[in-house]
Amino acid sequence: MNKAELVSKMAALSGLTKANAEKALNAFMEAVTEALKKDDKVTLVGFGTFMVTKRAARKGRNPRTGQEIKIPARKVVKFKPGSNLEAAVGKKK
The missing domain is CATH 1.10.1220 (Arc Repressor Mutant)
Structure with a gap:
């Protein structure tokens, strides 16, 4: 949709x-x-919660060259579904 x-x-x-x-x-x-x-949470009871979490810096590899690179720390948005949403989606038809 x-x-x-x-x-x-x-x-x-x-x-x-x-x-x-x-x-x-x-x-x-x-x-x-x-x-x-x-950095506030947005909670919609029964639907879910939008939140910001911090992702730590880490090492990665360039897939083209195989060279090791540093991936910097950053903030990411996550969504945790609420119980009503999970129940509605998880129902068998």
Whole structure:
């Protein structure tokens, strides 16, 4: 599902217009982005949690040359699904 399909589905489920559903989705994405930039967690009970974790520096290899390279430490975004989401996805059809 891409963004346009998600906006259409949100509009259909909520009774909003597609324009308003897109504004709501954009606002949600902006709010989550701002929170994660501040190293905050965003928890949606039953759905899941967005969080920032730190990945340590490590050594890697250039696959083309085999030369060892240093990969710097960085922050990465992770998502941990909530129990309701896991239950909904894990159900057998």
